[in-house]
Amino acid sequence: MPYAVFEESERLTRVFATEQEAWDAAESAGLVEIGPDGRKFLEDHLKIKPCAADCQEPAGAGSDFIM
Template identity: 40%
Template sequence: MPYALFCHEARLSKTYPTEADVWKLARQSGLVVDAVSEEEKPAPRPVLDNDYEIRPCRPDPQEDPVENRAEAERDAPLEFQLRS
């Protein structure tokens, strides 16, 4: 099942094949604001800004999650160069 970024019930991103893909894009977009440690878990975990969350969802009929990931990977180096 593909994953996407949500705020409440609104889907904010394209769908991607894995939850890790969405986390990576959220980090690149500056939406990961902190890491929280829980007593039961040995390592800190990332936290999304505001009420954002990553959830499984069905892609739109014309959408291909694998192509979305490939497009994001192609665009990432360009965005990095533009910000320099």
């Protein structure tokens, strides 16, 4: 199942093949924080959610995030 990073209902990233790939992209972009218990979480209002495999990709080739 494909995944992407969302802010509320807006998709912010390209579609990733796995949830882990979406987490990796968010972490590379500095959007992942580490809580006092050592668990990773996304910044406020961001979520990694499943999305349709056929949704449009961003125009910028090689970019993980839609600007």
